[in-house]
Amino acid sequence: xxxxxxxxxxxxxxxLRGLKATIKGGAGNNxxxxxxxxxxxxxxxxxxFGLRICPDLDTVMYTLGDGINEAQGWGRSDETFVVKEELAxxxxxxxxxxxxxxxxxxxxxxxxxxxxxxPLSAVTGALCDRWKPGVQLLPMTDDRVETHVxxxxxxxxxxxxxxxxxIRHRAALPASEIVLVxxxxxxxxxxxxxxxxxxxxxxxxxxxxxxxxxxxxxxxGIRQALNDSVVVGVSPMIGGTAVRGMADACLAAINVESTxxxxxxxxxxxxxxxxLVDDVDADAHVKGTEIRSCPLYMSDPEAxxxxxxxxxxxxxxLKRRQT
Amino acid sequence: xxxxxxxxxxxxxxxLRGLKATIKGGAGNNxxxxxxxxxxxxxxxxxxFGLRICPDLDTVMYTLGDGINEAQGWGRSDETFVVKEELAxxxxxxxxxxxxxxxxxxxxxxxxxxxxxxPLSAVTGALCDRWKPGVQLLPMTDDRVETHVxxxxxxxxxxxxxxxxxIRHRAALPASEIVLVxxxxxxxxxxxxxxxxxxxxxxxxxxxxxxxxxxxxxxxGIRQALNDSVVVGVSPMIGGTAVRGMADACLAAINVESTxxxxxxxxxxxxxxxxLVDDVDADAHVKGTEIRSCPLYMSDPEAxxxxxxxxxxxxxxLKRRQT
Numbered sequence: 237x238x239x240x241x242x243x244x245x246x247x248x249x250x251x252l253r254g255l256k257a258t259i260k261g262g263a264g265n266n267x268x269x270x271x272x273x274x275x276x277x278x279x280x281x282x283x284x285f286g287l288r289i290c291p292d293l294d295t296v297m298y299t300l301g302d303g304i305n306e307a308q309g310w311g312r313s314d315e316t317f318v319v320k321e322e323l324a325x326x327x328x329x330x331x332x333x334x335x336x337x338x339x340x341x342x343x344x345x346x347x348x349x350x351x352x353x354x355p356l357s358a359v360t361g362a363l364c365d366r367w368k369p370g371v372q373l374l375p376m377t378d379d380r381v382e383t384h385v386x387x388x389x390x391x392x393x394x395x396x397x398x399x400x401x402x403i404r405h406r407a408a409l410p411a412s413e414i415v416l417v418x419x420x421x422x423x424x425x426x427x428x429x430x431x432x433x434x435x436x437x438x439x440x441x442x443x444x445x446x447x448x449x450x451x452x453x454x455x456x457g458i459r460q461a462l463n464d465s466v467v468v469g470v471s472p473m474i475g476g477t478a479v480r481g482m483a484d485a486c487l488a489a490i491n492v493e494s495t496x497x498x499x500x501x502x503x504x505x506x507x508x509x510x511x512l513v514d515d516v517d518a519d520a521h522v523k524g525t526e527i528r529s530c531p532l533y534m535s536d537p538e539a540x541x542x543x544x545x546x547x548x549x550x551x552x553x554l555k556r557r558q559t
Numbered sequence: 560x561x562x563x564x565x566x567x568x569x570x571x572x573x574x575l576r577g578l579k580a581t582i583k584g585g586a587g588n589n590x591x592x593x594x595x596x597x598x599x600x601x602x603x604x605x606x607x608f609g610l611r612i613c614p615d616l617d618t619v620m621y622t623l624g625d626g627i628n629e630a631q632g633w634g635r636s637d638e639t640f641v642v643k644e645e646l647a648x649x650x651x652x653x654x655x656x657x658x659x660x661x662x663x664x665x666x667x668x669x670x671x672x673x674x675x676x677x678p679l680s681a682v683t684g685a686l687c688d689r690w691k692p693g694v695q696l697l698p699m700t701d702d703r704v705e706t707h708v709x710x711x712x713x714x715x716x717x718x719x720x721x722x723x724x725x726i727r728h729r730a731a732l733p734a735s736e737i738v739l740v741x742x743x744x745x746x747x748x749x750x751x752x753x754x755x756x757x758x759x760x761x762x763x764x765x766x767x768x769x770x771x772x773x774x775x776x777x778x779x780g781i782r783q784a785l786n787d788s789v790v791v792g793v794s795p796m797i798g799g800t801a802v803r804g805m806a807d808a809c810l811a812a813i814n815v816e817s818t819x820x821x822x823x824x825x826x827x828x829x830x831x832x833x834x835l836v837d838d839v840d841a842d843a844h845v846k847g848t849e850i851r852s853c854p855l856y857m858s859d860p861e862a863x864x865x866x867x868x869x870x871x872x873x874x875x876x877l878k879r880r881q882t
Contacts (some may be wrong), residue, residue: 286609286671316641322664326689337660341645348609366649 237547239299239466240435242275242376243472245292246309247472247534249299254540256300256370260463272371274430275458277443278356279376279383279416279451282399284333284532285323288350290495291399292448293341293375314337316370326416332404334414350368357425376452379422383447385489386413391529396449407482411489414446419454432461437551439467439544442509442532443461445499446486466558468551469503469509470543471496474532475516476532479554496520500527526554533556562871563758563788564701565598565781567771568615569632570795570803570857572622574764577863579693581871582608591594595694596754598781600766601679602666602699602706602739602774607656608646610666611673614722615771616683616698617665624659624690655727660836671750680748697754699775702745708812721770730805734812739770755784760874762867763792763831763854765802768822769809782830789881791833791874792826793866794819797855798839819843823850825863833873835866849877 239259241252252274261269277292281316291310298304298312302445305311315336321483324331335343341362348357355378364373387409395415401407413557432438442448453459473496478484484494496513497520505524514532521527534540562582564575575597582593600615614633618822621627621635627723628634638659647654658666658773672682687696712731718738723728757759766772767818776782796819807817815825820843826834828847836843837855844849844850851873857863 281696285667286674316639316660318639318660319642319667322661324688326664326668328668337579337639337641338645339644340663341649343644344608344610344646345649351609363649386872524716 237270237437238431238435239270239522240275240432240438240444241272241273241371241441242277242438242449242452243292243365243441244277244443245280245295246275247439248277248443248448249296249304249518250309250534250540251439251470251544252296252371253299253537254534254542255439255548257537257541258298258545265351266472268342273427273435274371274373275428275431275452276373276375276557277319277451279381279419279454280398280402281380281382282333282397284330284335285328286347288347289343289399290346290356290360290375294300294339296371297364297367297369297375299361300369300371301364301366304310306521311336315339322445323345330400330404332491334403339555357427358429372431374427375425376428377422377455378425381416381418381422383451384417385411385414387417402482405486414486414489415456416451416487418463419451420456422455423550424457428459429457432465434459435465437548437555438465438467439547439551440467440503442470442472442534444481444483444486445485445492445502446473446483446490449503453507458542459549464518465493466509466551466555467507468512468547468554471499471511471513471517471532473499473517479533497522500525508545509554510549512550526550560593560760561754561758562593562595563598563755563761564595564694565600565613565761565762565766565772565775565785566619566764567600567766568618570773571597571600571615571662572619572627572762573632573765573863574762574766574793574867575619575623575694576860577857577865578762578871579865580860581868594674596750596758597694597696598751598754598775599683599696599698599775600771602704602742602770602777603721603725604703604705605656605720607653608651609670610663611670611685612666613669613679613698614819616696617662619681619694619696620690620692621645621669621685623692623694624687626690637664640669653723653727656722657726657795666691673785678748680750681869686808695750695754697750697779698748699751700745700778701739701748701807702737704741704778706774709732709738725805728880729847729873730808734808734825736749737812738773739777742774747778748781752784753778753789755781758780760787760878761785761790762870762874763790765793766797767806767809768795768815768825769805769813772826776830786796786829789832789874789878790830791835791877792831793822793870794822794834794836794840794855796840797837802856810824820845831878833870835857835870835873849873
């Protein structure tokens with residue numbers, strides 16, 4: 237069985253860990269040859285201090301490679317922050333980005349390879365040679381696209397990088413628009429469309445629908461390819477609020493309510509064949525999308541594996557119905 | 560009084576600290592307005608992992624800015640090596656370079672500024688804004704020059720970067736030639752010739768005569784400017800061996816004996832007006848160079864300050880004789 241998972245950062249990485257556990261346990265099917273291809277969001281990538289940083293790719297890689305800071309959900313375990321302190325001592329800006337020493341090494345390797353001419357997809361493959369995440373991790377694109385957020389405050393109306401809005405301002409500055417700069421001209425990275433085309437099923441983890449999944453869908457060609465596939469999504473909203481993170485602020489910026497139903501409608505039935513919601517949202521109804529409910533809190537690896545199994549089972553059922 | 564000091568790494572930095580202490584104490588003269596301009600060797604600079612590293616400039620900056628690892632003589636105090644370990648875990652080469660986390664921040668700042676188009680002299684000035692070394696630190700040149708060493712072993716005859724020879728091979732591979740690649744086309748950094756021209760005296764610390772002072776002298780224009788100045792050098796050789804480090808191996812490569820007298824002859828009386836040797840070398844004699852002896856071991860800051868004072872006094876005496 238071939239599974240494709242477009243994924244953002246923390247939520248996507250944890251869902252993937254549950255999915256891996258479920259597949260290993262033989263759930264959904266008994267095919268040991270199952271493969272998972274992850275299409276990672278690169279819209280929140282940023283260059284700081286001359287280092288190319290890919291937060292979502294790294295979160296997936298560290299989480300599946302057992303290198304993640306478990307409590308935090310991002311960054312390396314046993315992390316130190318000496319380089320960050322020293323950069324601040326030199327007066328370097330910005331100081332709000334959590335740049336750990338172990339993490340810096342990843343960015344140095346990536347930056348050096350990219351300076352030598354390797355595309356991000358090749359660099360990601362090389363980094364994964366160390367981490368062995370057990371999935372094929374592809375960036376959505378090798379082209380540079382960057383999520384910018386249109387905000388307005390005492391300093392006036394301006395566009396800032398998503399990371400500045402997300403981390404520095406904790407998404408508290410009201411955003412009037414979210415723009416993925418460069419997306420229109422971007423091409424899917426090598427393998428992305430091919431893997432979607434030959435996938436048996438596609439699962440959307442409970443990643444941010446706007447700046448994670450939304451960014452991936454913005455790369456020309458990807459959404460069309462997904463429309464032709466069996467896609468089951470897991471709602472990132474439970475009972476009218478984001479399960480974790482600040483996805484509500486992103487949805488507000490694009491005038492979408494923070495409900496499981498509204499997110500499913502935003503994705504649309506062309507994309508979404510099935511939609512897994514929490515039991516509290518069992519009354520959600522979207523024409524053309526099969527809705528199923530179960531407890532959706534990814535409170536621990538076992539609960540997360542159970543959610544992944546539900547999504548997998550629904551997708552396989554829809555796939556069987558199709559054929 | 561204006562003093563110019565061409566300097567390498569550890570020996571140069573410690574001498575400079577002694578010189579600063581001596582001047583502050585009013586020795587040599589009572590002029591509080593004394594300034595020291597250091598012309599730093601950049602011949603052993605190297606780019607590793609995409610980071611531009613200037614070992615000698617940093618050793619001077621950290622030593623005079625109270626950030627040096629005192630026991631080691633180079634690198635930062637309270638240093639950690641997380642980034643280095645992580646780069647090795649990614650399989651990155653080389654692993655023999657002692658790249659500390661605090662040090663990495665310096666290289667990141669430097670590399671980012673250079674990528675933005677700033678010359679090394681401007682970058683060095685910006686780094687010194689933090690360290691406040693109490694001297695004007697100028698690189699010998701803004702151009703890229705690199706010391707390569709011609710070696711021969713089981714792998715055949717080849718040129719390797721000085722750092723690889725010095726650190727990885729501990730200068731134990733016999734060197735048949737030392738070549739400063741790019742020196743012929745290099746220009747002195749802004750201010751270098753001007754500061755030499757208006758200097759009252761020039762002091763050569765007991766730095767490596769080949770790969771530190773020799774590199775500085777190789778930049779077209781610098782040696783001629785120094786020939787026109789009152790220059791007093793401090794011998795890096797005591798009793799026929801290098802005071803510290805592996806300078807003997809460098810001298811062997813250019814067929815110069817490891818003695819105070821041979822080094823003075825190598826510099827030549829055109830350059831050297833005075834030469835300070837250890838008491839055990841008091842019988843050294845070079846026509847055209849005034850030789851004076853005192854204990855030359857820089858065993859602690861006080862002993863080092865006393866050596867600097869001797870050099871300073873000899874230079875001032877020679878200067879007075881000239882006028």
